[in-house]
Amino acid sequence: MKLSLPDVQYDLRPGIVEFRAGHPDLALLPATGVLQAAQVVLEREASQALSYGAEQGPGCLIKQLCAWLERVEGKRHPSTQVMITGGASQALDMICMLLTDPGDIALVQSPTYHLALRVMRDHHLELLPVPSDDEGLRVDALEETLTLLQRRGRQPRLLYLVSTFNNPSGITLTLERRSALAELAQHYNLIVMEDDVYYQLWYDTLPPPSIYSLTPSGSAIRLGSFSKILAPGLRLGWMLATPKIVQRCMKSGVLDSGGGLGHFTAHVVAAFIELGLLDQQIKTLRATYRERRNVLVGALKDHLPKECHWLTPQGGFFVWLRLAQGMDSTAFLQTAEDAGVSYIPGARFFADGGGDNYCRLNFTMLSLDEIEQGAYRLGKVLYNYL
Ligand SMILES: Cc1ncc(COP(=O)(O)O)c(C=O)c1O
Known part of the structure; x- marks a missing residue:
C-alpha cells in the first residue's frame, strides 16, 4: 500500500475558504x-x-x-x-x-x-x-x-x-x-x-x-x-x-x-x-497584505450582520471577529465549513477559557476573490443563524 506522507503543515480543503490559516502567501515565497x-x-x-x-x-x-x-x-x-x-x-x-x-x-x-x-x-x-x-x-x-x-x-x-x-x-x-x-x-x-x-x-x-x-x-x-x-x-x-x-x-x-x-x-x-532582497520582499508583502486586509474589512462590512464587530488591524496576519453575543464559534464552525468557509474559534487563544464568540480570520494566504467569497459565505450562514 502506498502511504502518502504530508509534506507541509497546512491542509487546504477544496471548496473551503480557509480563513483559519496562519501562513504567508505561498505564491510570495521568494x-x-x-x-x-x-x-x-x-x-x-x-x-x-x-x-x-x-x-x-x-x-x-x-x-x-x-x-x-x-x-x-x-x-x-x-x-x-x-x-x-x-x-x-x-x-x-x-x-x-x-x-x-x-x-x-x-x-x-x-x-x-x-x-x-x-x-x-x-x-x-x-x-x-x-x-x-x-x-x-x-x-x-x-x-x-x-x-x-x-x-x-x-x-x-x-x-x-x-x-x-x-x-x-x-x-x-x-x-x-x-x-x-x-x-x-x-x-x-x-x-x-x-x-x-x-x-x-x-x-x-x-x-x-x-x-x-x-x-x-x-x-x-x-x-x-x-x-x-x-x-x-x-x-x-x-x-x-x-x-x-x-x-x-x-x-x-x-x-x-x-x-x-x-x-x-x-x-x-x-x-x-x-x-537587498529582504527589504524588497517586505515591501512586496506589505503592499499585498495591506490590500488583502482592506478587502477583508470591506467585505465584512458589506456581508456581516450588524451584531458582528471587528477592528481594522494595522499590520500582521489577522482580523479578530466578534460574533453576536451568546454565539459559540466552536460549535458554529461545522455550519460555517458546510457553507464553505473556515476560521479558528476564539476559545483556542485563551489559556483559561473565554473568547467563545470570537473567530480568527487570516487574510494573507487568500486571493482577493477568495476573501470576498469567504466573507459572503460567512455572512450568509450568520444571517441564517440569527
Ligand atoms: C505570535 C507568533 N509567534 C510565533 C510564531 C511561530 O514563529 P516561528 O515560525 O518563527 O517559529 C507565530 C506563527 O504563527 C506567531 O503568530
Whole structure:
C-alpha cells in the first residue's frame, strides 16, 4: 500500500475558504531570491556554511541582522545581545527549558498565540492569563496580578505576550503601556517574553518601539522570525536578550553538541539580506497584505450582520471577529465549513477559557476573490443563524 506522507503543515480543503490559516502567501515565497542567495553562499563560503556552526549563530548573519535592525528600527543592538534561533517557537521552547522549572507560573496575555501556550505547557508551566483590551495587554490588571501573587509569596517566572499586531487580535500595545510594562517588569523582576514576529509587517504606520528597547534593566527578551517576512520553511529567527541569557542559551547541551541551529540556512539568509532582497520582499508583502486586509474589512462590512464587530488591524496576519453575543464559534464552525468557509474559534487563544464568540480570520494566504467569497459565505450562514 502506498502511504502518502504530508509534506507541509497546512491542509487546504477544496471548496473551503480557509480563513483559519496562519501562513504567508505561498505564491510570495521568494524562491528565486533564496536560490540566488544560496548560490552566493556555495560559491563564496561553502566550507564555512557547510561546517558545524557557532552556537550563537554565524557571525555573517548576526552582522547583517544587526545592521538591518538598525536601519529599519533605528536601534543598534550589540552582537553580544543577539542570538540566531530555529524560529520564535524554538526560542520560546529553549527559554522555557533553560530559565523555568515545572510548576513555575507563566503569565500569558489573553488572547494570545495559541501554539505558544502549547510550548509553555510542554514545560509544565502554570499559565495565568492577563486580559487585554483595544490598547493591548492591560498593564493595570498585570500589576494587580503581580501584587496578589507577591502577597501569596509567589513569583511568576515570565510574562508572554505578542506586543505588535497580536495573533489573534491584531492589536498593538500602545507606547504608554509599553513604557509602563517595562517599568513594572523591572520592579517585579519579571522576564517579559516579547514575541514580536509581525513587527515589520505594518500596513499604515511604524509601530511603537519594542518593549525590549524600552527596558534598560534587560528584563525583556524579544523574539523575531524570518517565518513571516521571508519563509517559514527556513525555520530561522532571532532572539534579543541580555548577554547573560544569550550565554546561557549558547551553553545548552544541544548547541554544544550540534553547533548553531540552521547554520547553512543562516548563511543563505545573511546573503539574502546582503543582496537587498529582504527589504524588497517586505515591501512586496506589505503592499499585498495591506490590500488583502482592506478587502477583508470591506467585505465584512458589506456581508456581516450588524451584531458582528471587528477592528481594522494595522499590520500582521489577522482580523479578530466578534460574533453576536451568546454565539459559540466552536460549535458554529461545522455550519460555517458546510457553507464553505473556515476560521479558528476564539476559545483556542485563551489559556483559561473565554473568547467563545470570537473567530480568527487570516487574510494573507487568500486571493482577493477568495476573501470576498469567504466573507459572503460567512455572512450568509450568520444571517441564517440569527
Ligand atoms: C505570535 C507568533 N509567534 C510565533 C510564531 C511561530 O514563529 P516561528 O515560525 O518563527 O517559529 C507565530 C506563527 O504563527 C506567531 O503568530
